[in-house]
Amino acid sequence: MKIDLNADLGEGCGNDALLMPLISSANIACGFHAGDPTIMRRVCAEAVRRGVVIGAQVGYRDLVGFGRRRIDADPVELANDVIYQIGALDGFARVAGDRVRYVKPHGALYNTAADDPEPAAAVASAVAAYDRGLPLLGLPGSALADAAQEAGVAFVPEAFADRAYRADGRLVPRGEPGAVIEDPYEVVARAAAFAVQHRVGALDGSTVAVEARSLCVHGDTAGAVYLAREIRRTLEDAGVTLAPFTAGS
Amino acid sequence: MKIDLNADLGEGCGNDALLMPLISSANIACGFHAGDPTIMRRVCAEAVRRGVVIGAQVGYRDLVGFGRRRIDADPVELANDVIYQIGALDGFARVAGDRVRYVKPHGALYNTAADDPEPAAAVASAVAAYDRGLPLLGLPGSALADAAQEAGVAFVPEAFADRAYRADGRLVPRGEPGAVIEDPYEVVARAAAFAVQHRVGALDGSTVAVEARSLCVHGDTAGAVYLAREIRRTLEDAGVTLAPFTAGS
Amino acid sequence: MKIDLNADLGEGCGNDALLMPLISSANIACGFHAGDPTIMRRVCAEAVRRGVVIGAQVGYRDLVGFGRRRIDADPVELANDVIYQIGALDGFARVAGDRVRYVKPHGALYNTAADDPEPAAAVASAVAAYDRGLPLLGLPGSALADAAQEAGVAFVPEAFADRAYRADGRLVPRGEPGAVIEDPYEVVARAAAFAVQHRVGALDGSTVAVEARSLCVHGDTAGAVYLAREIRRTLEDAGVTLAPFTAGS
Amino acid sequence: MKIDLNADLGEGCGNDALLMPLISSANIACGFHAGDPTIMRRVCAEAVRRGVVIGAQVGYRDLVGFGRRRIDADPVELANDVIYQIGALDGFARVAGDRVRYVKPHGALYNTAADDPEPAAAVASAVAAYDRGLPLLGLPGSALADAAQEAGVAFVPEAFADRAYRADGRLVPRGEPGAVIEDPYEVVARAAAFAVQHRVGALDGSTVAVEARSLCVHGDTAGAVYLAREIRRTLEDAGVTLAPFTAGS
Numbered sequence: 001m002k003i004d005l006n007a008d009l010g011e012g013c014g015n016d017a018l019l020m021p022l023i024s025s026a027n028i029a030c031g032f033h034a035g036d037p038t039i040m041r042r043v044c045a046e047a048v049r050r051g052v053v054i055g056a057q058v059g060y061r062d063l064v065g066f067g068r069r070r071i072d073a074d075p076v077e078l079a080n081d082v083i084y085q086i087g088a089l090d091g092f093a094r095v096a097g098d099r100v101r102y103v104k105p106h107g108a109l110y111n112t113a114a115d116d117p118e119p120a121a122a123v124a125s126a127v128a129a130y131d132r133g134l135p136l137l138g139l140p141g142s143a144l145a146d147a148a149q150e151a152g153v154a155f156v157p158e159a160f161a162d163r164a165y166r167a168d169g170r171l172v173p174r175g176e177p178g179a180v181i182e183d184p185y186e187v188v189a190r191a192a193a194f195a196v197q198h199r200v201g202a203l204d205g206s207t208v209a210v211e212a213r214s215l216c217v218h219g220d221t222a223g224a225v226y227l228a229r230e231i232r233r234t235l236e237d238a239g240v241t242l243a244p245f246t247a248g249s
Numbered sequence: 250m251k252i253d254l255n256a257d258l259g260e261g262c263g264n265d266a267l268l269m270p271l272i273s274s275a276n277i278a279c280g281f282h283a284g285d286p287t288i289m290r291r292v293c294a295e296a297v298r299r300g301v302v303i304g305a306q307v308g309y310r311d312l313v314g315f316g317r318r319r320i321d322a323d324p325v326e327l328a329n330d331v332i333y334q335i336g337a338l339d340g341f342a343r344v345a346g347d348r349v350r351y352v353k354p355h356g357a358l359y360n361t362a363a364d365d366p367e368p369a370a371a372v373a374s375a376v377a378a379y380d381r382g383l384p385l386l387g388l389p390g391s392a393l394a395d396a397a398q399e400a401g402v403a404f405v406p407e408a409f410a411d412r413a414y415r416a417d418g419r420l421v422p423r424g425e426p427g428a429v430i431e432d433p434y435e436v437v438a439r440a441a442a443f444a445v446q447h448r449v450g451a452l453d454g455s456t457v458a459v460e461a462r463s464l465c466v467h468g469d470t471a472g473a474v475y476l477a478r479e480i481r482r483t484l485e486d487a488g489v490t491l492a493p494f495t496a497g498s
Numbered sequence: 499m500k501i502d503l504n505a506d507l508g509e510g511c512g513n514d515a516l517l518m519p520l521i522s523s524a525n526i527a528c529g530f531h532a533g534d535p536t537i538m539r540r541v542c543a544e545a546v547r548r549g550v551v552i553g554a555q556v557g558y559r560d561l562v563g564f565g566r567r568r569i570d571a572d573p574v575e576l577a578n579d580v581i582y583q584i585g586a587l588d589g590f591a592r593v594a595g596d597r598v599r600y601v602k603p604h605g606a607l608y609n610t611a612a613d614d615p616e617p618a619a620a621v622a623s624a625v626a627a628y629d630r631g632l633p634l635l636g637l638p639g640s641a642l643a644d645a646a647q648e649a650g651v652a653f654v655p656e657a658f659a660d661r662a663y664r665a666d667g668r669l670v671p672r673g674e675p676g677a678v679i680e681d682p683y684e685v686v687a688r689a690a691a692f693a694v695q696h697r698v699g700a701l702d703g704s705t706v707a708v709e710a711r712s713l714c715v716h717g718d719t720a721g722a723v724y725l726a727r728e729i730r731r732t733l734e735d736a737g738v739t740l741a742p743f744t745a746g747s
Numbered sequence: 748m749k750i751d752l753n754a755d756l757g758e759g760c761g762n763d764a765l766l767m768p769l770i771s772s773a774n775i776a777c778g779f780h781a782g783d784p785t786i787m788r789r790v791c792a793e794a795v796r797r798g799v800v801i802g803a804q805v806g807y808r809d810l811v812g813f814g815r816r817r818i819d820a821d822p823v824e825l826a827n828d829v830i831y832q833i834g835a836l837d838g839f840a841r842v843a844g845d846r847v848r849y850v851k852p853h854g855a856l857y858n859t860a861a862d863d864p865e866p867a868a869a870v871a872s873a874v875a876a877y878d879r880g881l882p883l884l885g886l887p888g889s890a891l892a893d894a895a896q897e898a899g900v901a902f903v904p905e906a907f908a909d910r911a912y913r914a915d916g917r918l919v920p921r922g923e924p925g926a927v928i929e930d931p932y933e934v935v936a937r938a939a940a941f942a943v944q945h946r947v948g949a950l951d952g953s954t955v956a957v958e959a960r961s962l963c964v965h966g967d968t969a970g971a972v973y974l975a976r977e978i979r980r981t982l983e984d985a986g987v988t989l990a991p992f993t994a995g996s
Contacts, residue, residue, distance in 0.1 A: 036811050037329035063810065064559060064783050065571065071560070072568035072606065080286035083344060084337045091336020092329075095378045108570065129344045285562050310811060311818070312561065313534050319819035321855065322812065357819065535827035578784035578839075585838020586831045593830060593876045627842045 003195040004214035004245040005232065006137065006158065008057055008106070010035045010043040011066075019219045020046055022228045024244040025053045027104045027137075030085035033059030033067025040089060044096040053244040054093045055137065058085045058123070059106035067107035075122040082126035086134075101246045102156065103127050104137040105144070114142035124151035135246070137214060141169060156245050159200070159212030161191035161231065167202045169210060178203055184227055191215055191231040195240045213245045252444040253463035253494040254481065255386065255407065257306055257355070259284045259292040260315075268468045269295055271477045273493040274302045276353045276386075279334035282308030282316025289338060293345040302493040303342045304386060307334040307372070308355035316356035324371040331375035335383075350495045351405065352376050353386040354393070363391035373400035384495070389460060390418060405494050408449070408461030410440035410480065416451045418459060427452055433476055440464055440480040444489045462494045501693040502712035502743040503730065504635065504656065506555055506604070508533045508541040509564075517717045518544055520726045522742040523551045525602045525635070528583035531557030531565025538587060542594040551742040552591045553635065556583045556621070557604035565605035573620040580624035584632075599744045600654065601625050602635040603642070611642040618645035625651050633744070635712060639667060654743050657698070657710030659689035659729065665700045667708060676701055682725055689713055689729040693738045711743045750942040751961035751992040752979065753884065753905065755804055755853070757782045757790040758813075766966045767793055769975045771991045772800045774851045774884075777832035780806030780814025787836060791843040800991040801840045802884065805832040805870070806853035814854035822869040829873035833881075848993045849903065850874050851884040852891070861889035871898035882993070887958060888916060903992050906947070906959030908938035908978065914949045916957060925950055931974055938962055938978040942987045960992045 006025040009016045011034035020026065026047045029035030035043075047054050059067035061081060073081070082103070090100045105113045105123055112119045124147035127134050132152055138144045140157035148155035162181045164172040172179040181187050193200045194212050202208045217228045235242060255274040258265045260283035269275065275296045278284030284292075296303050308316030310330060322330070331352070339349045354362045354372055362369045373396035376383050381401055387393045389406035397404035411430045413421040421428040430436050442449045443461050451457045466477045484491060504523040507514045509532035518524065524545045527533030533541075545552050557565035559579060571579070580601070588598045603611045603621055611618045622645035625632050630650055636642045638655035646653035660679045662670040670677040679685050691698045692710050700706045715726045733740060753772040756763050758781035767773065773794045776782030782790075794801050806814035808828060820828070829850070837847045852860045852870055860867045871894035874881050879899055885891045887904035895902035909928045911919040919926040928934050940947045941959050949955045964975045982989060 031333065037333040038326050041329050041332065061562060062569070065569070065575070069572070070568075070570035071563070072570075073563065074567070077287050077563070080290050080341075083290065083340045084280065084286040087340020087343070088333045088337040090340065091332045091379055094336070094380075095332060130340055131343075313808060314818070314820065314824070318821070319817075320809070320812070321817035321819075323816070326812070529831065535831040536824050539827050539830065575785050578788050581788065581838045581842060582778065582784040582835045585841070586835040588838065589830045589834020589877055590827075592834070592878075628838055629841075 001196055001239060002241040002243055003212070003235065005217050005228070005242055006055070006104070006214045007217040007219045007228065009047075009219070010039050010057075012039060013219070015219050015225050016043060016046070018225045019217070019228060020050050020052060022225070022232050023052060023217060024242050025055055025102070025137075025214065025246070027055045027057035027106070028089055029057050029059070029106065030089045032061045032081065032085055033063065033106055037092075040092045041095065044089070044092040044098070048096040048098045053101050053246050054089070054098055055102040055104050056086045056089045056100045057104050057106045058082045059109050067109065070108040070112055073119075075118050078119055078122040079126040079129070082123055083130050086127070086130050100134065101244075102135045102137050110138070113144040113147075114139045117143045117147065120144040120147035121150065124148045124153055127151070127153050137245075139171070140211060156213050157211055158214040158216050159194045159210050160216050161194065162187045162218060164203045165200055165208050165210065167204050167206045167208055169208050172203055184223070184230065187227060188230045188234050192234050192238050192240070195235050196238055250445055250488060251490040251492055252461070252484065254466050254477070254491055255304070255353070255463045256466040256468045256477065258296075258468070259288050259306075261288060262468070264468050264474050265292060265295070267474045268466070268477060269299050269301060271474070271481050272301060272466060273491055274304055274351070274386075274463060274495070276304045276306035276355070277338055278306050278308070278355065279338045281310045281330065281334055282312065282355055286341070289341045290344065293338070293341040293347070297345040297347050302350050302495050303338070303347055304351040304353050305335045305338045305349045306353050306355045307331045308358050316358065319357040319361055322368075324367055327368055327371040328375040328378070331372055332379050335376070335379050349383065351384045351386050359387070362393040362396075363388045366392045366396065369393040369396035370399065373397045373402055376400070376402050386463060386494075388420070405462050406460055407463040407465050408443045408459050409465050410443065411436045411467060413452045414449055414457050414459065416453050416455045416457055418457050421452055433472070433479065436476060437479045437483050441483050441487050441489075444484055445487055499694055499737060500739040500741055501710070501733065503715055503726070503740055504553070504602070504712050505715040505717045505726065507545075507717070508537050508555075510537060511717070513717050513723050514541060514544070516723045517715070517726060518548050518550060520723070520730050521550060521715060522740055523553055523600070523635075523712065523744070525553045525555035525604070526587055527555050527557070527604065528587045530559045530579065530583055531561065531604055535590070538590045539593065542587070542590040542596070546594040546596045551599050551744050552587070552596055553600040553602050554584045554587045554598045555602050555604045556580045557607050565607065568606040568610055571617075573616050576617055576620040577624040577627070580621055581628050584625070584628050598632065600633045600635050608636070611645075612637045612640035615641045615645065618642040619648065622646045622649035622651055625649070635743075637669070638709060654711050655709055656712040656714050657692045657708050658714050659692065660685045660716060662701045663698055663706050663708065665702050665704045665706055667706050670701050682721070682728065685725060686728045686732050690732050690736050690738075693733050694736055748943055748986060749988040749990055750959070750982065752964050752975070752989055753802070753851070753961045754964040754966045754975065756794075756966070757786050757804075759786060760966070762966050762972050763790060763793070765972045766964070766975060767797050767799060769972070769979050770799060770964060771989050772802055772849070772884075772961065772993070774802045774804035774853070775836055776804050776806070776853065777836045779808045779828065779832055780810065780853055784839070787839045788842065791836070791839040791845070795843040795845050800848050800993050801836070801845055802849040802851050803833045803836045803847045804851050804853045805829045806856050814856065817855040817859055820866075822865050825866055825869040826873040826876070829870055830877050833874070833877050847881065848991075849882045849884050857885065860891040860894075861886045864890045864894065867891040867894035868897065871895045871900055874898070874900050884961060884992075886918070903960050904958055905961040905963050906941045906957050907963050908941065909934045909965060911950045912947055912955050912957065914951050914953045914955055916955050919950055931970070931977065934974060935977045935981050939981050939985050939987075942982050943985055
């Protein structure tokens with residue numbers, strides 16, 4: 001049994017140093033929605049030092065909105081924005097002695113690339129143009145998963161231990177009742193369920209299979225560090241090996 | 250006899266398509282002082298199609314001021330800004346089937362890195378960290394030339410056919426009388442003097458040796474395209490081979 | 499008979515000096531989608547010198563995309579962006595001896611505020627908060643017209659001489675066949691029809707009433723200056739007084 | 748005895764709500780070095796609610812560098828950047844029912860306008876153009892004080908309780924030994940010395956007269972809130988009235 005833990009880093013929040021030892025893959029912001037060159041360099045160096053895999057967390061060009069606002073970008077422009085961000089981060093990964101090993105969209109781009117085939121194709125085509133060997137990390141069953149396959153790019157499905165699932169395996173949208181799981185014990189238990197049983201309880205009481213090779217750990221609150229530590233400990237106690245998904249099976 | 254012709258491209262002006270066939274090295278803006286991802290991708294693709302070598306034209310983060318205003322950046326931040334820009338452009342060079350093959354500072358950064366050891370060292374250390382094999386293109390005898398040597402990075406000196414030189418081989422500063430040579434015939438003649446005789450008439454009437462492996466062609470006016478064409482034709486008529494400096498001797 | 503001619507100025511294109519003498523109201527970009535403080539100051543000074551009324555052309559914060567990309571901004575943030583832009587331009591209007599006298603959304607914000615009640619309400623509420631006496635200039639029958647009324651702000655309808663209308667008075671969407679009228683003679687004739695007869699031929703051959711107190715003149719091509727001059731001349735020949743809509747009736 | 752307490756607010760740090768009740772004048776960031784429209788609106792509303800005077804804290808356009816890096820801006824551009832920022836904040840002050848009542852440069856602009864007559868003149872001329880009645884708040888004896896007088900703008904001198912002074916009344920430059928006073932008791936005592944005796948102990952042991960109508964309270968650390976509270980309490984205990992300098996004497 002093996003799973004990856006991924007978290008967003010380099011966004012200028014204070015938890016980077018605490019989260020880094022707990023995860024196996026770092027989604028590092030590339031300066032469009034958060035981060036700047038100096039943060040990128042420092043986080044890449046720290047990731048390499050810790051043996052954490054570097055991923056490009058690509059977003060809309062919107063520092064003011066933290067990448068949380070959809071921008072109705074032309075697909076060609078969007079693809080080029082993604083290439084720019086991967087290239088920029090790859091420079092710092094190279095300086096740190098490694099390279100970008102996967103790509104994950106952030107915020108509004110995560111959502112539009114999950115729901116809408118056009119931005120999904122833009123993101124996947126950008127990755128394919130940059131390096132067909134880079135996998136995309138995202139939501140199983142999403143438009144991005146389809147676009148990755150179409151573009152000849154590997155797709156790695158992730159799961160969210162703090163989000164409720166519907167019986168069909170989709171996330172309950174934020175804003176709907178019960179969408180976010182607040183109880184830390186339940187979050188930890190669900191993380192173990194994903195990793196060990198590859199399934200989780202759905203909101204309607206049924207059990208749903210979720211094939212995830214990575215768990216996304218949210219890191220923007222102090223409690224999130226505690227939660228990440230508990231998830232890590234619980235998974236290790238359950239005999240799950242925590243390792244980057246890029247390490248192969 | 251052999252020389253390189255370099256020009257600034259990808260800055261959003263209209264002469265890119267006319268200048269590209271005339272030059273051997275393109276200094277491509279990386280989005281900090283000018284350019285954007287879509288322009289960068291298009292110009293890289295066109296450079297590869299034309300056999301023009303791709304260089305990263307790195308500048309201060311100042312779109313409003315077109316990189317012409319000195320920013321008193323911390324050397325560490327400045328170095329990281331340079332790495333970011335090289336990496337971003339390298340992504341588009343890679344997509345176009347090539348890579349960034351040299352680095353040249355733009356505008357205010359060109360001047361501060363020529364005059365001041367601290368930003369010069371920041372730029373040179375950034376290039377060394379990214380890829381010690383990338384040469385820096387700049388002003389002979391400048392602080393950047395020294396910093397490149399210190400950092401173990403090759404330095405390629407360039408000359409300006411439209412600028413007056415002092416007897417000691419330095420440029421007459423803009424703003425001083427006679428600093429810019431307006432007469433196109435004289436500019437063309439001086440380009441030939443650099444390439445064939447490796448020297449040029451100084452403002453005081455003496456003759457000064459200038460070792461340049463590249464001529465910088467300014468491209469931001471319509472007249473500049475005409476001038477570049479005349480320089481190219483005159484050099485070819487004089488038996489000078491126009492070839493990228495990266496091609497070796 | 500009286501009508502206003504409005505055009506977008508201060509966007510960094512070269513036609514400002516040629517258009518200014520031809521129009522009565524200038525929609526001046528406020529630095530979010532185009533323009534910068536120095537352009538804003540110069541254009542305000544020139545408008546005051548020419549007796550042209552200053553309007554704040556407010557847009558999404560997107561210099562790279564020229565405000566042509568919808569940003570899914572929170573309505574509160576959007577309203578605050580609009581207030582910021584009006585205030586900034588009002589400073590330069592004040593320095594020039596006048597003030598901002600109306601507000602017109604630009605590009606993607608023009609379209610979203612025309613179609614969608616939520617951004618329309620954000621724009622109208624921003625204007626009402628800043629100065630309830632400022633009218634909004636926009637598309638008759640739009641969501642913005644409704645939102646202005648709701649917010650207690652005057653709404654001034656404009657017409658487009660180079661756009662086809664449907665029988666119900668709405669514009670034929672760009673991209674549909676016949677949406678843009680290319681023939682300059684027809685454009686000029688339609689301008690006169692709006693001003694004199696308050697109606698125009700629709701795409702289906704019927705005639706449609708369009709109550710417009712201003713005609714929008716597009717200014718981003720050289721031909722547009724010629725067109726604006728012809729429209730002005732033709733309207734004056736037809737006995738139409740060209741005057742700012744803010745001048746009252 | 749009467750003095751003003753001013754602090755930087757609206758910079759996106761977390762102490763705004765704690766500092767606001769302690770000060771009499773708020774230097775509110777205008778979106779160039781920090782802040783954004785939504786923060787500006789909220790802080791202006793809160794200032795009005797608390798009876799705190801609104802000042803425009805104008806800076807270089809450098810969000811990444813937090814306005815702490817000198818930008819070698821053309822004086823005309825710099826003046827226009829200042830007008831833009833004052834106007835933008837004045838919009839939110841207006842929405843909140845008040846207006847901008849003074850201007851204070853931030854960070855690198857504070858320093859360059861204190862030391863260098865050219866940017867000082869640019870800032871003072873911008874304020875004079877916008878509204879000659881707005882005072883400038885800054886360092887006594889600075890280039891900005893001279894420029895304000897030249898431009899016909901009132902200048903209000905401020906003092907720093909946590910900075911050492913030389914015998915000639917200038918600040919000991921940061922970086923020199925003893926430049927920053929770390930001991931909170933001493934900081935509080937010096938605040939009282941400025942307010943009550945109009946003089947303070949210099950680094951060389953002498954006593955120096957400092958005419959300050961405002962004390963600058965630094966607010967970017969948690970300890971700073973405590974310090975501001977102690978300063979306020981101590982001044983009140985000493986019979987000093989804390990009131991905005993704009994309130995007249």
